[in-house]
Amino acid sequence: MSETTHSDFARDARLAAIYRASAEDMPPPVLDAAILAAARREVSSRPRPAGVSFARSWRGALSIAAVVVLSVSLVTLMREEAPEVVSPAGEEALPADSKLKSSIAENNDEAGGEPRRGRETETPKSLGLKPSHSMSSSGLVMPQPDFRGPRVQTSKDASVGRAEPAARGALAPAKRRDGFAADVDSRNNRAVELKPQRPLAQPDAPQEFAQAPAAPKPVELTADKQAPTPAAVSGIVAGKNAPAKSAVADTERERDSSQSAPDSLQGARTKKELGNQSAPAVTSSNAMPTPRLAAPSAPATATKLDSNVDVTPEKWLERIEELRKQGRLDEAKSSLTEFIKRYPGYRLPDSLRDGIK
Amino acid sequence: MPPNPTPTDEDLMERYRDGDAGAFDVLYGRHKGGVFRYLARQCGQRATAEELFQDVWMNLIRARTSYTVTAKFTTYLYRVAHNRLIDLYRSQAGAALASFDDEGGPQLDDVPAARVDDPAVSADVRQQARRLLQLIDGLPAAQREAFLLQQESDMSIEDIALATGVSRETAKSRLRYAVAKLREGLQHQS
Structure with missing residues (x-):
């Protein structure tokens, strides 16, 4: 027997009709009223299940x-x-990274002889104690007080503070003289060191040295294109006022500097040769032949490592690679050692790993 | 497509759940008679049926916020009524429960008969209808319940099974027995 037959059997139409005739019983009206009133009270007391409806309506949003x-x-x-x-x-x-890029761009601009007075005036105090070659990429490092080397210039000599702006101006041409290769080469070594002390130098800079970039004389540049700064710095240290120079003269000096970029490497070597000179001696002695007799490697290395701390691991490795390619293995090794300390799990490039070893 | 002018029971209950008191009025008007008769003929006493009737609707009102459409509203409503009847049977005596619990065993014939002489019930009943009511009252509770659910709420066998908490085959069997007995009783009378 099919399901339909069962249903038809269960639904007897005659029974249904008879039942409907008798199905007139209804609840009393009083009960109806009570129930409906209770229903309305329930709605008024709890108007709406806010949680449910809210969740439903705002679920998507x-x-x-x-x-x-x-x-x-x-x-x-x-x-x-x-x-x-x-x-x-x-x-x-990445301020350091951006500074690197800006430094590269500046070096490219320098090829066209464009003067950059603004950056020159920002050269920090220690600039006078560093080889001019190292100034080329001073924008690579962030200040790191922990690694900052001993300040070469002491505050006891007021002339030191005054000498800085002039030294800045004197050394800036040498900095610009460096090409891009030299810039990369010296990035970790010297120029980077200049940045950390910039904030210290600026408050000390007197107004009269605002035009310090004009301090170096063209004669000095002619005599020694690598180091336009010696006479200027020594003169300032001796209390001489750096002669004010026009922007045109400064531009010419910058052009001379950019043309003598290869000499900057020699300047770097000269720095190593003369590196035993102490910083205070530089700042306090007129007999100092050149401001390149900078406080050598100790503070420089410290700041260099410090500078690497602030760059990305990739940039750091690039610098090490540059050092290695230039044959400066000791510096490359020390920098690599510092890198490994900083990034123990970082995978080193095979070329760099093998090259250093 | 024009909107459906007659909302379903489920729509009305959802609207009431969401705060529309008027939806409950419509819903109550649709089912108050069927539920009341179902209860009255199951319990056999009008006063008790009224009490159960109020309990059923109050339970529905209190549970409105948690209502979700999982089945037909009538199935939900008569399931509540069925549970109230079970509670009543348990409070009175355990005998009446036998017809609900025993699937194929002896069926009870001692379920309290409907009070046909009740003025509210018998006032407008015709002769044949009166006889039918007598026959219904004489049915075992489980079979009577199945027949009443079918007649009052137009439930299918599946819905009856859901409302009474039994299998589909059990519900169908009960219904078949009930209809057969009522037919036989009416034919015997004629």
Whole structure:
């Protein structure tokens, strides 16, 4: 027997009709009123199941908002923990990197002889104690007080502070003289060291030295293109006022500097040869033949390592590679050692690893 | 497509759940008679049926916020009524429960008979209808319940099974027995 037959059998039309005739019993009106009143009271006391309806109506919007918030939080977290991954060229995230790029751009501009007075005036105090060759890439490092080497210039000699702006101007041409290769070469070594002390130098700089970049004389540049600074610095240290120079003269000097870029390497070697000279002697003695007799490697190395700390591991390795290619293995090794300490798990390039070994 | 002018029971209950008291009025008007008769003929006493009737609807009102459409509203409503009847049987005596619990065993014939002489019940009843009511009252409670659910709420066998908490085959069997007995009783009378 089919299901339909069962249903037809169960639904007897005659029975249904007879039953409907008898189905007139209804609840009393009083009961109806009581129940309906209770239903209305229930609605008025709890008008709407807010939680359920809210969740139903805003489910989609809440989901989207949650996804957006989660995404933004994730990106923010990643940017904080690994800025080089999120924004490799970001100014805020990687100041050192951006400075490197700006330094490269500046060197490229220098080839066209464009003067850059603004950067010259920002040269820090210790500039006078560093070889001019090292100034080329001073924008690579962030200040790191922990690694800052002993200050060569002492505050007891007021002339030191005054000498700085002049020294800046004197050394700036040499800095610009460096080509890009020299810039990269000396990035970790010397020029980087200048940045940390910039804030210290600026407050001390008197107004009369505002035009310090004009201090070096063209004659000095002619005599020694590598080091336009010696006479200027020594003269300033001796209390001589650096003669004010026009912007035109400064531009000419910069051109001379940019043309003598190869000499900057020699200047770097000269620095090593003369590196035993102490910094105080430089700042306090008129007999100092040249301001390149800078406080040598100890503070420089410290600041160099410090400078590497602030750059990305890739940039750091690039610098080490540059040092290695230039045959400066000792510096490359020390820098690599510092790198390994800083980034123990970082995979080193095979070329660099083998080359250093 | 024009909107459906007659909302379903489920729509009305959802509207009441969401705060529309008027939806409950419509819903109550649709089912108050069927539920009341179902209870009255199951318990056999009008006063008790009224009490149960009020309990059923109050339970529905209190549970409105948690209502979700998982089955037909009538199935939900008569399931509540069925549970109230079970509670009543348990409070009175355990004998009446036998017809609900025993699937194939002896069926009870001592379920309290409907008070046909009740003025509220018998006032407008015709002769044949009166006889039918007598026959219904004489049915075992489980079979009577299946028949009443079918007649009052137009439930299918599946819905009856859901409302009474038994299998489909059991519900169908009960219904078949009930209809057969009523037919036989009416034919015997004629």
